[in-house]
Amino acid sequence: MKISGKIQGVVIGSLLALVASTSGAIAAGGAPSPSTVSKTLTKKPITLRVFTTAPQNKVSEAVAKEFEKKYPNIKVIVQAADFPNYSQGIQLALKSKNGPDVALAANAFDSKNGLTLNLAKYSKLYGWDKIIPSTIAQQWKVTDDYKTMAGSIQVALPVDINIVGIYYNKSLLKQIGITTPPVSMDDFEKALAAAKKAGQVPLQMGNSQGHAAFLIQGIGQATDGAKSAAKWALGIPGSTFDTAGNKLGATKLLAWKDSGYIPSDVNSYSLQDAVKNFTQGQGVFLNDGNWDAGTIDAAMGDNVGFIPFPGANVVAIGGGDAFQIASNSKNKDAAAAFLDMLISAQAAPLAWSNGFLPANVGTAKGSTSLQNDILKAYGNISKANGIVSFNNNVTSSMNQTLTTTTQALLGGQMSVATLISTVQADWSSSH
């Protein structure tokens, strides 16, 4: 048929044109630097849009109110999603003409597409490097090839700090006959053995989402030291996961499961399940970050303590929420002023009261015994320069690789040696 033949031709032609137009994406050029930066903001009425994740949005909203008071002509709108959905959609939002001015960073390397600014000029203008601890700040500075952290292109500003350590149940610890929380690896293993003997769950853990990897990294860096562990976690070329510490970490993880120190069905429940079990008295210890401190504090009060991971070196896995400025933003100076307020002394109590350890940590004061423990632990770790970035963030697939390999190790499907080589293979594919 003549007509339908023609229509067919038109349809196929327009489809091909559409495919061609959608696959011709924007060219990569890296994070652009703003041409001019200034602390003086416009007097015109403008709106700043802030995209973030829950529950960080509580802090951003509280700070937004203060910001609007200081600059009455600026209206701040805060929008939030949960992290998995946020991290999958934020790149497209930043690409849009109506996207956010300020956005929580999902990954330091995403900035290679030029959707967010290089903040180095603003950092110099406001003196951010004097406020943010360098071990945290360097996680958001990348090298020219956008493959390694600890470079000179500042893609985001960290506003709060996460550290992973050991929570312990004070009354259970006393009950098993231990008077002081463990400091060395030996102390820790003795306490675990005593807990097992007393019929307690020694170390509460959930690995359906791969959180057993915290234990490997914890033992690994407490053995190897923060300096060498951080090199690998930041993606610095020439580093390897095949170290004495990491091997010990994976070996201990498996041995502790076999000795009954870790629940036998650890692969079938999540970190959140483990937190719930721990607060209900199922577990003398829990290896977790301060992001759960609010929940644990509310459930256990004075009966819970927090210490850095036991071992020869005082170290912690640490990171935090960081914010970017969109290249498409029409109000970059205002966006930078908002970032500056997020790390101000004025914002610190707003972060702390919502359970976030402010990046401007010098201004934080604890109001519960757990908060005081976390501040004390952070102080000690910070003094020892012991913060190491999350191994999970070193490549975009590392979180999944660590989940899969730790589950396989604990399920008796993989050896320690294969775990180490699989993790290193993932790392090598990007660095």
Added chain:
Amino acid sequence: MKKGRDSGFEAILFVIPALSFYLLFVITPWISAISFSFFNWDGIGSAVWNGFKNYSEVFHDPEQINSIKHSVVLIGFFSVVPVTLGLILANLISNLRATSLIGRISRVIIFLPQVLPLIAVGIAWKLMYASQGVINQFLRNVGLEESTRGWLGDFNFALPAIGFVGIWLGSGLCLLLFNSGIQKIDQHLFEAVQIDGGGRIRAFISVTLPSLRPEIRFASTITMIAALSGFDLVYVMTSGGPGGATLVPGLEVFRLAFAYHRFGQACALAVVLSLITFLFILLVNRLLKDI
């Protein structure tokens, strides 16, 4: 005066609204996916031509090849068992009058799994399979303490555990389909079998089975598509864990695209998956042609 059926132009006018939606929302994304599958693309930046490398990786990456293997195993649970079970049950209850109260109530109960959103189904079963869930409680109560485990965290049981949910989901649908098919069979055929001295089994093989051919073909096709393209159940129940033991292609496509930022690779796996699905449907329709 009657107009010829094939005066095409007017017919096309009527078809255009539906056709344009179909082209825009089904055919266009499909063609885009095929074209992306030849590129190395992170979803935002520039795409680089990659030839057939993405396709060769589908068959060389253990993660992707295992996901395809798992979905083939799931066909057994989502398709073969429900169709067989549905046939047997439909035959057993074929005497139950569809309009009776018991008939109506049982139909509602049997069909219920089809009405529930898969996400809700997944969450409910996840709770039942949990260490402290009802399944383990039941085992403990009957003295089978030894057999209790975190089902979805166990390398040997996680995939069958998800498969079992597939049986629960699919059997009701198959039963209803076959039951309504049986009602349509001419009763005289069954009487003829009786007169010839045949029992229920003979009647099933000679009358029921051949008459139900269209229903069986339909049920096999849709349950097979559910098995191969499944995402929601696995995403909610295990996220592919433990250690990739329940990873299915649907989930792997999602992971490649949105977690690893490898859109080209994700599209290649999606294209391979759709080809495999076509192949299985073709095969099933061939096989069922001559029962």
